[in-house]
Amino acid sequence: MNSKSIYARLYALTTGILLTLVFQAASAQQQSASRQLSLSEAISLSIQNSKQLKVSQAKIEEANAKLKEANERQLPDLSVTGAYMRVTEPNIDLKLGKDNSGGSGGGSEMPKVNSAAYGMANLSIPVFAGMMIQNGKKAASYLATAARLDAEKDKEAVMQNTIAAYANLYKAQQSVNLMKENVRQSSQRVKDFSNLEKNGLLARNDLLKAELNQSNYELLLMDAENSLKVANLNMNIMLGLPDNTTLELDTTVFNTSNQVDARGIGEFEQLAYQNRKDAQALKAHEGAASANVKSVKGEMYPQLALTGGYVAAYIPNFLTITNAITAGVGLKYNIHSIWKNKSKVAAANAQLAQIRANEAQVTDAIHLDVYQAYENYLLSHKKMDTYIKAIEQSEENYRITKNKHDNALATTTDLLDADVANLQAHLNYAFAKAEAIVAYNKLLQAAGILDQSINKQ
Numbered sequence: 001m002n003s004k005s006i007y008a009r010l011y012a013l014t015t016g017i018l019l020t021l022v023f024q025a026a027s028a029q030q031q032s033a034s035r036q037l038s039l040s041e042a043i044s045l046s047i048q049n050s051k052q053l054k055v056s057q058a059k060i061e062e063a064n065a066k067l068k069e070a071n072e073r074q075l076p077d078l079s080v081t082g083a084y085m086r087v088t089e090p091n092i093d094l095k096l097g098k099d100n101s102g103g104s105g106g107g108s109e110m111p112k113v114n115s116a117a118y119g120m121a122n123l124s125i126p127v128f129a130g131m132m133i134q135n136g137k138k139a140a141s142y143l144a145t146a147a148r149l150d151a152e153k154d155k156e157a158v159m160q161n162t163i164a165a166y167a168n169l170y171k172a173q174q175s176v177n178l179m180k181e182n183v184r185q186s187s188q189r190v191k192d193f194s195n196l197e198k199n200g201l202l203a204r205n206d207l208l209k210a211e212l213n214q215s216n217y218e219l220l221l222m223d224a225e226n227s228l229k230v231a232n233l234n235m236n237i238m239l240g241l242p243d244n245t246t247l248e249l250d251t252t253v254f255n256t257s258n259q260v261d262a263r264g265i266g267e268f269e270q271l272a273y274q275n276r277k278d279a280q281a282l283k284a285h286e287g288a289a290s291a292n293v294k295s296v297k298g299e300m301y302p303q304l305a306l307t308g309g310y311v312a313a314y315i316p317n318f319l320t321i322t323n324a325i326t327a328g329v330g331l332k333y334n335i336h337s338i339w340k341n342k343s344k345v346a347a348a349n350a351q352l353a354q355i356r357a358n359e360a361q362v363t364d365a366i367h368l369d370v371y372q373a374y375e376n377y378l379l380s381h382k383k384m385d386t387y388i389k390a391i392e393q394s395e396e397n398y399r400i401t402k403n404k405h406d407n408a409l410a411t412t413t414d415l416l417d418a419d420v421a422n423l424q425a426h427l428n429y430a431f432a433k434a435e436a437i438v439a440y441n442k443l444l445q446a447a448g449i450l451d452q453s454i455n456k457q
Contacts, residue, residue, distance in 0.1 A: 033242070038250040039166055042239060043454060046162040049240030053158060056151035063140070063147035070140035073133050074126060082119035089114065111317040118313040118321075124330065128304040135295035142288035146281045153277035156450045162238060163441045167434035169235050170249050172228040174430035179221040182423050186214040193412075206412035213416045254433040260381055261440065265374045268447045272366045275448030279366065282359045289352040296348045300341050302333035366446075373439070373446040380436040387429035394418070394425040 047053060089112060126133065193210045196202035236245050273279065311324040401418040404410035444450040 033244065034246045034248055035241070036250070037235075037239075037247045039163065039253050040454070042166050042235070043159050043162050045239040045241070046158055047155060049238070050158045052154055053151065056147075056154045060144070060147045060151055063144040067137075067140040067144045070133075070137045073136060076126075077124040078122070080119070080121045082117070084115070084117040086115050087113055113315055113318050116313070116315045118311070120312075121310045123308045125306040126303070127306060128301075129298065131301075132295045132298040135291045135298060139288040139291035139295065142284045142291065146284035146288065149277045149281035149284060152451065153281065156277070156445050156448075159450055159454060160441060160445045164438050165231070165235050165238055166249065167254075167438045169228075169231040169247065170251065170254060171431050171434045172224065172231040173249065174434075175224040175427065176221065176228050178423060178426055178430070179217060179224045182419070183214065183217045183221055185419075186210070186217050190214050209412050209416060213419070254437060261377075261443075265371065268374055268443060269367065269370045271447040271449055272370050273363075275452075276362075276366055277448060279359070279362050282355060282362055286352065286355045286359065289348070289355050293345065293348040293352055296341065296344045299334070299344070300337045302331060305330045305332075369446045370443075373443040377436075377439045377443045380432065380439040384429070384432045384436055387425065387432050390425040391422075391429055394422040398422045 190207070190210050193202055193207045197204060197207045232245075232247055233243055235241075235247055236243055241247075307326075307328050307330045309326040311321060311326070313319065313321040398415075398418040398421070401410050401415050405412065405415040441450060441453075444453050
């Protein structure tokens with residue numbers, strides 16, 4: 001073998017090793033990173049990365065800018081103008097001091113004017129404008145408050161969605177864990193049955209039933225793992241985390257879901273009327289609409305302002321003006337507003353009536369929302385109590401059925417049915433714990449105190 005062939009093989013081998021190392025390094029980087037995640041941390045990250053809340057914050061900034069604009073309307077108006085112009089030779093005939101005696105001698109020649117410049121400064125201070133400025137300020141202030149309250153309502157909605165997503169991820173993880181355990185147990189059962197079948201102690205048909213049961217569990221495990229991946233990705237998107245992050249939840253929060261809040265529905269409803277941000281935002285919108293009605297009516301009043309100014313002009317060889325200061329009072333009255341403004345006032349009153357009608361609707365909606373959330377909360381705890389008993393019953397039933405099967409007093413079908421019932425009972429209880437947490441926080445959201453409760457934790 002010549003040296004060129006050896007070098008070629010060594011080169012190919014080295015290149016293959018390097019490519020393998022690069023591929024392994026890339027694969028290691030692509031492996032999912034694990035992260036511990038508590039419920040409070042999830043809520044904090046979702047608030048920080050929520051696109052909906054960023055839109056709400058932009059609306060707050062817009063409302064604050066309009067409030068600042070409304071406040072600036074009471075400031076003086078100051079304008080400065082000036083100009084410099086080139087002028088052709090004009091024909092100027094001044095009649096001032098003209099001699100009417102008819103003499104022909106001694107006429108003075110008119111100055112030559114070829115340019116002109118002037119400057120003016122005007123100042124106007126509003127004194128009375130039909131209360132339009134003050135009412136405009138009030139309306140803008142109410143709207144800024146409404147924007148802030150709407151943002152707080154959106155924040156509670158984001159928090160509740162995060163809690164629900166956290167609970168769904170917990171349910172998906174519990175499903176996978178239970179399915180893995182059942183696959184392990186069914187696999188062991190198939191091995192035991194296979195040994196019994198080989199020794200002639202079990203019918204072939206019973207072994208096939210056990211194998212079919214194992215296959216069904218494996219299919220359920222595939223579905224559960226797929227659901228877990230989707231739930232994990234959804235949570236990562238909500239929290240602004242990399243897609244390949246594997247989240248490990250703090251399951252202790254679901255162990256406290258069996259604690260019942262001692263407050264009754266009447267107290268929760270009273271809290272809702274006091275704290276619901278949508279009701280408070282409508283109150284703010286009503287204040288803005290009421291101020292807008294007064295502002296529109298103010299257009300029918302005259303407007304009074306203090307005025308002042310300064311004028312300077314210079315026309316070479318002809319005219320110079322300095323220190324021409326003016327001061328006075330300006331009055332403006334649009335008489336046509338007496339008959340043209342009625343439609344604007346009617347529209348503003350209609351908007352106010354619409355908001356007040358919406359307030360009545362929101363009051364009814366709050367009553368129904370709190371009632372439904374409270375009943376769902378109580379139902380979730382009733383389900384938990386029932387599922388706890390169901391777990392005890394299913395485990396005892398499986399134990400008895402297995403003993404009977406071992407003693408040839410029960411069929412394989414009975415054993416497998418008892419196993420499925422036991423699995424379903426454990427799944428139902430795991431799901432009930434997660435749903436109880438969601439139902440309780442939904443009740444807090446309906447009462448308008450979700451944000452306060454989360455901050456106290």
